[in-house]
Amino acid sequence: MLSYELIPLSENALVIKFGEQITPDIHERVRQVSTYFIEHHVEGIIEVVPAYTTVTVYYDPVRFAKNTNRKWHIEVLPFERICAVLKNILSSLEYADAPQGKEVVIPVCYGGEFGPDLEEVARRNQLTPEEVIDIHTNGHYLVYMIGFAPGFAYLGGMSEKIATPRKDSPRLHIPAGSVGIAGMQTGVYPIESPGGWQLIGRTPLQLFRPHHPQPSLLQTGDRVRFQAITKEEYKQIQEENNGDSRYS
């Protein structure tokens, strides 16, 4: 079993820290623990935020304060009380299987107006644009965490053959759905934003759906593959999305 520490972040948040290094074991534990709290309501716990090696728990200190007589006479800090609750839950999860993340295929129209930096990524790695697309679509990616922007997934597993440094000066407007490379990372911009990533293509999928019960299409632990599509297919999928505007 992996050891962990419980560290206060603020008066109403604490960090369950499984280690310093990004490893498959730690990722599995992060996913297992965060999934438990997403699926089970625990009195006084507001939400959890999984990351590379940590799960941060937001809680209501008032719920964990001892309320005797009319005064809030606290012999034990709310932090100590929630730690006791968490230790019980974590030990009960010790032998449980971590649920598998879902598989998500992200269709991408590479190059052209959607991927203005595809040629540069190819040139810097002494490859043809087609070879870059092959390498990018053959990769198996794992969502380590969601952060930076709503629906933005930090993906692990990109081949170093297509690693490319960020652009010297960031673009001011990168359209939602843009697929980019920054150093050893690849990712998709879920909303329009400024950014310095090398853009190689664009997906018609909505990665952030504010009115959907699960606003981020990708969740920590999901496995991702990219699939090359034509411009026509891109437009077709986009129109289907627009037809289903319930969650946009």
Added chain:
Amino acid sequence: MGIRVIRSGLLTTIQDLGRFGFQKDGVIVSGAMDQFAHRIANILVGNEESEGTLEMTLIGPTLVFEEDALIAICGGEFEASIDGHEVPLWRPILVKQGSVLTIGHCRAGCRAYLAVAGGFQLPKVMNSQSTYLLARIGGFQGRALEKGDVLLLREPGRNQDSLLFDKRRTALPFIVMSWGISFELRSYFYGAPKTIRVIRGAQFADFTRQSQEQFLTQLYKVTPQSNRMGYRLDGPSLERKQSTEMVSEAVTFGTVQVPAEGKPIVLMADRQTTGGYPKIAQVIAVDLPVLAQTKPGELIVFHDISFEEAQRLYLQREFELKQCKKAIISKMGG
């Protein structure tokens, strides 16, 4: 009907206590910067503390009331008048239909909250009315208020309505209630430099002895590059003993991060959900309203206390607010 915006002010948005439950999706919490003032404003008009209010920044809006409404404005010391007559903050005010509320410059502090009995008739997005400017969702059409916008109001509850009804038979454009919040409770943002209490962050020990000392004793100035996302501070540069890379993890309201160039940034209401910079400190919850009322150019000094003390102060504040709420409810009933 509702409230019509004639002048928007500098940055006027709808905010509540934040959008919780979706940080795992990368959705930021947002919410009122000064949650104390926001909560008191709601309490004064008989709302739930979590009801959406209008957050105004440095210069307030001018609003026409197209129906009677019970309001309260709490927060920084803004100039406020109704039809040319100055009105106080931190008190319930009955505004009569047709009156014009003008909120001007801020003499001290920098943000205030206008609550309306019943609340604004706006849909919740992801369980919250808070405006999330970057993603253009929540609040009023996902954006700051503009001239010409009309904010519809929800029907006040029965208790709130009786208070409205009793005072309706007047010919005055407004009535200020004879009771409000004591100066002791509402004077938290005066004084310079402001002392901001912190607990030590997870990477505090990674900083050099000199940087640790400087951070906790020297003055820091809030720079103009400060907003609802974060306060960038200018003062002594902070160095770590070794510049090891950190993996990203969750950050929260009040987290003090130090990027490579060494100038600390305090994360505020619109912070991102996760961050990868070392955390030197965490501003204690009860001092966040003080910081939220600090404007660019003002000086602050950090002072560290134990986590245990911070959490006790948190509970004490919640207890005081509960007492305050009880007292106000009894005033309203009587």
